[in-house]
Amino acid sequence: MSIDFLSDLSNELQILLKEYGLNVPSFEQLRQQDKRSEELKNKIGNNDLHNLLLHFFTVYSRRLPVRKWNVHISDKLSDAAEIIDIADKLLHGEDVNSLLSNRVRKLNQSKFADLLLAEWGIHHLHFEENRSDELLFIYFNGNDAYLIDILTHEKVDGSVVTWTNTDLIQVMHDNWPNVLRPYIFKTNSQSPVLTTEQRRTLRNKAATTTVIVNDGTEYMPMGGGYSASKHPTHAVVQSDFLYLTVKQLQVTVEENYFAIQQALLEYTTTPKLKLKLGTNLEPMIVEVNHKVQVNFQ
Template sequence: MEVNFFKDLETEIKEKLKDFGYPIPSFAELRKQHISATEAHLSYKHYDIQNLVLHFLTVTERRIPIKKWNIHISPQLQNRTEIVDIVSMLSKGKDVNPFLSKQVKGQHQNKKTDLLRFEWGIYHIHFEEGGKGDEMLFVYFDGNEAYLLDILLHEKNGANHITWTNTDLIQILHDNWPHVIARAIFKTDSKETLTTEQRQILRNKAANTNVTVRDGTEYMPIGGGFSCSKHPQKAAENTLRMLKRTEELESMVLNNNNNNIKNLLLIDKSSKNIKIKLELTDGLNLKVINTANKSSFEIDEPY
């Protein structure tokens, strides 16, 4: 019986990156992004696929799900005609990912990163495809809801405006839809505040920070935060979960010690006609398939 779930996972991820229209980094390219690549590669047999999974889950975190969104518009955007086309696309379930920064496609996700998205959960959408143009629309997505916050200029060296650490974006969420971010409240009577300069320094050093709004409500990182390698914390954690689950599933198949697996193997496991394959669904669940009879079962464990 042929089983190689880690190779299947590699193939699935590369196919999905290809479907996105994004370049597929080689294992060698991914190793270059880590200082301890040589030591880690020698000590951990799944090191290369771990890097690929982390890259893929990071890219996925930066993409906007393609669905019909319920639109909520802040007072800051009332009568702003620039948003009409984006609103139409979001509400109709059209793909707005081409309007994201071109850095989303980058092979070096720990260098060409989006710490505002990972720390605060807020996306920035350009008004021109390919991430062109200085003005950007900032949006917070939650479930099926899209909260359009404000339009800000792209922050550049030497510019006198603040974009990536602009806490006014959190203030807008707090003022208009506090229930959406209530889960991230740390305390409601905080006196702690950071200057813009302090916040920029800490973020550049891969340090997550809380945000205190005007009434003293202090929020923890609404987007879940980022790791010391500047990948989203959620992606880093789910990479390890996905690898562990892949290993467990492969062991279950080889040892035939799980009821779902037993049902999948309807003919003798020694048959050379059986090929059990691992697939990654669009919802990022792991799915085990018997290619001989197309029977399958899905692990309802999204990443």
């Protein structure tokens, strides 16, 4: 018996990145991005795979699932003719990932992080594949796409504020309060309202903040926030969960290999088992020569 599901997992992640049209960082590039001490990195088993998992789930969260969305349009956009094409594509299940920022293809997701998405869970799309100065901000939840507002791309000189513009949360609060209800921290909050500069500084230091809207409702970050390395918190959790799940699958298969071999006798006496990832990234064990999935139930 020769199985190495962690190695299979690494291969599967790289294949998926290519299928999504995204660049695949080398392990050396990922190691260079990892700012922890060499001593600490050397103590972490399969550190290269951990880094690849974190990169994968970070860029995966920036992409938009291709499905038919229930499209909701805020009062800010009720007369905006420019959103018609994107709204129609979302409604009919067309792929709009070509309208994402080019940063989704960057190899260093810590340097080119989408902190607005990680903190507030709000995506932004360009209106043209070759980029546009105006951006459409959308919150996706379940099968619903909430088109919030159009903002101009942020200016370096600070004359235009985009990435920390709390008006996006205000619009959601005014139009779809039920969507934000799970994230209420306080009502009638008396906390001080952060300035744009304060919020920008805290975000650059990987600190998440709450948002207080006009009626005093204070919201927790809808996107869950980010780690000190500026990777989304949910990407860290997903990475650890999948790694531990695959590691346990290896143990389970090794302990039950004889029973698995007997179950596959009608196909082969020498099963070749590999780990594959399903449509929803669920790990599966497959006998690859005969394309038979092993069901542990």
